[in-house]
Amino acid sequence: MDSTGWVDGVSDLPSQNISNVSWFPNPFREKSVLQIKNFKSKNYELTIYSSTNQVFKTAITSERSEFYRNSLASGIYFYMVTLDGEEIGKGKLVIQ
DSSP: OOTTSOOOSGGGSOOOOOOSEEEESSSBSSEEEEEETTOOOSOEEEEEEOTTOOEEEEEEOSSEEEEEOTTOOSEEEEEEEEETTEEEEEEEEEEO
């Protein structure tokens, strides 16, 4: 980027944050898998927020974790994964 703020080439574009967290399938009915790239330790925490402000938290202890909806109603949820209190991924989760 030059002094005027113009981008001179592709190499000057800001790098995008590639998510360290992925869910599949999403949307899902009964079970989904949470995958964490570059898994480092067992201090991860998953927080799921419902549209009615309910908060669900659980510890994540492996790189690949199965998530069952259990009593969660169908709808749109938002999630955040943290490592030692620092956010490493967030997004939308759809339960059918």
